[in-house]
Amino acid sequence: xxxxxxxxxxxxxxxxxxxxxxxxxxxxxxxxxxxxxxxxxxxxxxxxxxxxxxxxxxxxxxxxxxxxxxxxxxxxxxxxx
Amino acid sequence: xxxxxxxxxxxxxxxxxxxxxxxxxxxxxxxxxxxxxxxxxxxxxxxxxxxxxxxxxxxxxxxxxxxxxxxxxxxxxxxxxxxxxxxxxxxxxxxxxxxxxxxxxxxxxxxxxxxxxxxxxxxxxxxxxxxxxxxxxxxxxxxxxxxxxxxxxxxxxxxxxxxxxxxxxxxxxxxxxxxxxxxxxxxxxxxxxxxxxxxxxxxxxxxxxxxxxxxxxxxxxxxxxxxxxxxxxxxxxxxxxxxxxxxxxxxxxxxxxxxxxxxxxxxxxxxxxxxxxxxxxxxxxxxxxxxxxxxxxxxxxxxxxxxxxxx
Numbered sequence: 001x002x003x004x005x006x007x008x009x010x011x012x013x014x015x016x017x018x019x020x021x022x023x024x025x026x027x028x029x030x031x032x033x034x035x036x037x038x039x040x041x042x043x044x045x046x047x048x049x050x051x052x053x054x055x056x057x058x059x060x061x062x063x064x065x066x067x068x069x070x071x072x073x074x075x076x077x078x079x080x081x
Numbered sequence: 082x083x084x085x086x087x088x089x090x091x092x093x094x095x096x097x098x099x100x101x102x103x104x105x106x107x108x109x110x111x112x113x114x115x116x117x118x119x120x121x122x123x124x125x126x127x128x129x130x131x132x133x134x135x136x137x138x139x140x141x142x143x144x145x146x147x148x149x150x151x152x153x154x155x156x157x158x159x160x161x162x163x164x165x166x167x168x169x170x171x172x173x174x175x176x177x178x179x180x181x182x183x184x185x186x187x188x189x190x191x192x193x194x195x196x197x198x199x200x201x202x203x204x205x206x207x208x209x210x211x212x213x214x215x216x217x218x219x220x221x222x223x224x225x226x227x228x229x230x231x232x233x234x235x236x237x238x239x240x241x242x243x244x245x246x247x248x249x250x251x252x253x254x255x256x257x258x259x260x261x262x263x264x265x266x267x268x269x270x271x272x273x274x275x276x277x278x279x280x281x282x283x284x285x286x287x288x289x290x291x292x293x294x295x296x297x298x299x300x301x302x303x304x305x306x307x308x309x310x311x312x313x314x315x316x317x318x319x320x321x322x323x324x325x326x327x328x329x330x331x332x333x334x335x336x337x338x339x340x341x342x343x344x345x346x347x348x349x350x351x352x353x354x355x356x357x358x359x360x361x362x363x364x365x366x367x368x369x370x371x372x373x374x375x376x377x378x379x380x381x382x383x384x385x386x387x388x389x390x391x392x
Binding site: 049 | 102104105108111112114117120121127130131132133138139142143145146147149150152153154156157158160195196199200203206238264319
């Protein structure tokens with residue numbers, strides 16, 4: 001992966017990243033001068049964050065769905081009484 | 082069972098998440114069915130607990146990412162220290178002297194917040210490569226580090242001749258570093274510091290000169306600045322009652338005397354007129370012409386508060 005592509009992907013991931021605004025600004029400011037090895041590490045960390053956050057969002061959706069079904073069922077039973 | 086489509090905001094409204102809940106609540110209340118409320122209560126508390134768990138996991142992921150990003154940023158900022166080290170062998174005395182001055186410089190750099198350290202690092206790279214142009218933040222951070230370092234050096238060598246000697250020594254010894262000081266005195270390198278129109282407006286803004294409606298027909302302070310700065314390099318010399326000197330006194334060198342400000346302007350005038358570099362003598366004159374209080378004022382205007390007492 002060439003440097004330009006790494007920088008482009010980092011910029012994209014920073015848009016949705018949950019890291020502090022200060023760290024986002026620092027990465028954007030230093031992007032062109034951060035050594036390639038460090039840049040790759042940052043990209044790996046941001047990719048990992050993106051993946052885990054998406055998984056956690058799915059998890060919370062599943063939890064909500066699960067409780068929605070359970071409470072609905074309980075309510076239905078109550079109404080049938 | 083048909084699950085209704087919900088928006089994010091709906092999750093704070095249990096009636097909306099669970100459409101049958103309202104009716105069931107009503108019925109349970111009518112028949113005084115405590116069991117139903119107990120069961121609902123259990124559902125909700127375990128729902129909140131699970132959601133809290135997800136929230137905690139998100140926090141953990143965020144903290145881990147912050148840590149990894151900060152590590153990369155810190156490694157980069159530490160490079161400034163390494164890049165200014167001497168890379169050839171010089172006498173031990175010269176090395177010791179250079180390291181002392183370098184420590185003052187690094188201390189000045191580290192006194193700024195990380196954001197401005199980043200800007201300085203960008204500028205440092207461009208100056209080392211002698212390519213690109215700097216924006217206001219980069220010029221401001223570089224000037225601030227320079228001014229803080231010179232101000233500390235002036236404290237160490239309050240005698241003008243001793244200061245000049247020290248500066249000459251740094252000038253020679255720094256030839257053995259990756260960024261020789263003579264690079265900074267070169268006119269071609271100084272071009273890197275030339276700001277475009279938008280960045281100039283930011284620069285003026287830092288010193289309280291804002292572009293207003295009156296600038297549309299050339300009557301504002303920004304227009305005045307443009308007109309007066311254009312005089313540099315056009316006149317034979319400047320005197321303390323010249324408009325430019327008065328303007329600089331009002332906005333940039335509030336505590337320096339007009340006589341000293343005229344000296345500074347005259348050095349800049351000579352450089353603009355064609356001198357290929359600023360000499361050590363000229364530079365020393367500028368440093369001693371600026372009042373100590375103005376160092377602090379200019380640094381604060383450029384980069385905000387720092388951890389270093391400038392004057």
